Amino acid sequence: MDIENLERLIRGRRSIRQWKKGEVPDELLKKAVELATWAPNGGNYQGWRFIIVKRKEIIEKMADAVQSVANRIASWPEAISWQEDVNRYQKNASFFRGAPACIGVFASEYQSPMDRVLVARESFDREAKKILGFRRSAPTTIQSAAAAVTTMLLVFHGMGLGAVWLVSPIQAKKEIEAILKIPSNMKLICLVAVGYPGESPRRDRKPVEQVMEFVY
Numbered sequence: 001m002d003i004e005n006l007e008r009l010i011r012g013r014r015s016i017r018q019w020k021k022g023e024v025p026d027e028l029l030k031k032a033v034e035l036a037t038w039a040p041n042g043g044n045y046q047g048w049r050f051i052i053v054k055r056k057e058i059i060e061k062m063a064d065a066v067q068s069v070a071n072r073i074a075s076w077p078e079a080i081s082w083q084e085d086v087n088r089y090q091k092n093a094s095f096f097r098g099a100p101a102c103i104g105v106f107a108s109e110y111q112s113p114m115d116r117v118l119v120a121r122e123s124f125d126r127e128a129k130k131i132l133g134f135r136r137s138a139p140t141t142i143q144s145a146a147a148a149v150t151t152m153l154l155v156f157h158g159m160g161l162g163a164v165w166l167v168s169p170i171q172a173k174k175e176i177e178a179i180l181k182i183p184s185n186m187k188l189i190c191l192v193a194v195g196y197p198g199e200s201p202r203r204d205r206k207p208v209e210q211v212m213e214f215v216y
């Protein structure tokens, strides 16, 4: 692929939150996940797992769990301070129930050899504890899964599918892990809802000069 086509793919992808009814073929879902596993990842540990849910009742169950937590948060008195935004979040909390497929992205924690040394010392060495804190502030496990999800979204777009990365379902982490029968060493990172796009939203980006600088 030349750079112009790559640029078109990257610029053309948008988060899609409405889908047509049609089913997404297993081969496309499998191919997107397979390509996602070629993403860079910490230590090439590949501690990720992708659960592709196509059964409507299971997607509904996950959506109900997320909606129920969103309703609870919105009912707390503190929500009044941000009422309008909270109402909007509550209203949109489970829109992914309309997706033909929903991929649960899970990961087991990656520990580099440095992490192991730091963990062994953290209880009695303040410096080791501080450095471990730095490492934990930018977890490799999550960065690796994010690289895979980014790759997956681009592949879906290249296939003519429309997907959205969903972190808000983490509010119902335990419920989703139970619904999908995930072993306790694997943690929910996010969901990716996907189908044939039923909308073509436009979104902008800040000019790159606003977010970039060179250091010579």
Ligand SMILES: Cc1cc2nc3c(=O)[nH]c(=O)nc-3n(C[C@H](O)[C@H](O)[C@H](O)COP(=O)(O)O)c2cc1C
Residues within 6 Å of the ligand: 013, 014, 015, 016, 017, 164, 165, 166, 167, 168, 169, 203
């Ligand atoms: C880490 C991450 C978490 C996100 N979580 C949600 C989410 O919970 N719900 C949602 O509707 N969109 C979510 N999105 C999608 C963003 O809202 C979207 O990428 C952003 O608004 C830019 O739009 P675009 O993807 O169409 O360019 C998430 C995106 C990222 C990268």
